[in-house]
Amino acid sequence: MIKTCLFTMWVTHLLQEEVLSASDETETVMKGINHGACDYLVKPVRLEQLRGIWTHVVRNSKTDPRNSIITGNDYADQNLQSLNGDKNEKDGANHNRKHSKKKKKDVDGANEDKENTTTQKRQRFQWPSELHHKFVEAVYQIGMDKSAPKKILEVMNVNGLSRENFASHLQSVQLMSSQRNLGIPRQDMEPLGHGVNLLKAPMLAYCVVRFWGQAKVFLLKTYQMIQSSSADLFNQVAREAHQFAGHCNSINSWKAAVSSRFPDLSHNVGMPKGPSQGNIININQLSRLAASSGHIPNFGNVYQNQIAGIIGKTTPMIGFSEQVVPFNFGSNTHYTTMLIGNSDLGSSSTRPALPDLQIDNSVMPNQMLNDGGTSGNLPEGGTINQQPVGDQVINNEFLVGTSEKQNGASGDLDEFLADWINEDYINNGDAFNSGDWDFAP
């Protein structure tokens, strides 16, 4: 049975890769080799030559996955099987040619290679994407710092691959990521440069700003940044983000504003996280798309200009800027339902206490209190606590009733949030594509 297999294989080898020819000329030999032949036998073929090939085939077949039984998770075998079939033939030919040099030696001295079975090169293994995915997951699971070949091997629990396979793959992945300033590639992650990645799934935070008799709710898309390398830079960014979070805290009204539709998005808003989760911090989004490419989120034509106006004036922060969407639901009931724990907001028609906005030159308050560029720049580094600076903002039509129009119909917050939060995906990730992030020191 096994012999039959081997024989078949040998025949295959012979038919596919050996060239039999009566011609001895170098040119013909080269031609044959160049077309993928792994050896060149001159007729009449002598028995020893065939025997040489045969022994080679037998020896190879012990490691050749083409002879293996494929088990459920035996990726090595599966992989190499598929390797045979498809476009990797070229590589295969190469590979065989390499072997052919040895094989030629073998033919000459078939005895001597029987001893050398330990020196056998293992079959070239190509990582199928599925397995690579598993690999990446394992690395994340273990933690990027702690992931070592052996550990990955254990976690992945895959038959037929050696530690070297994992070491090698880990190495190439690491090399790749260092060259491209990427972490281990993740589809939901966007490189920001210098080893900092942006987790593309947005979260929401909101900021409530109270002015004379009114409260404004600013929605803020929040993204996670994940460090893959470049610790210094990351720390720097984290520090600044932390400072920014300090600003937010000083007005004490940034919250995770998560609609019932996104219950799992309510964590991680606004603050740096410890390294235990792989160095994740959160950043705030992002108007650079408007500034750099003119692209702004598709909120609907009615508001695009105004939004662009505001966004365009945004001052960059931490090398990127944020996109705060002023959001007024038009009636108190709307936003009070949203603002859990802030039931007093907007309840008074008389002038309430002014918001205690401690404002530096942070982009956020500029954006929030700016009416879109026609007037009213904030006092430099000012603490706003006396004047109704926000009047223009408050009375800006743009800020009023946007929820209904933005999503076209319902005025349902969930709908709006759904649209907004999914925008990056709807827009095919365009929001992150222009690549002008600049984290350079």
Added chain:
DNA sequence: GCCTGAATAT
């Protein structure tokens, strides 16, 4: 003696 990762080879 094992494991790792850098260097090197293929």
Added chain:
DNA sequence: AATATTCAGG
């Protein structure tokens, strides 16, 4: 470019 192998050092 991707994978394998080697090797010095922990």
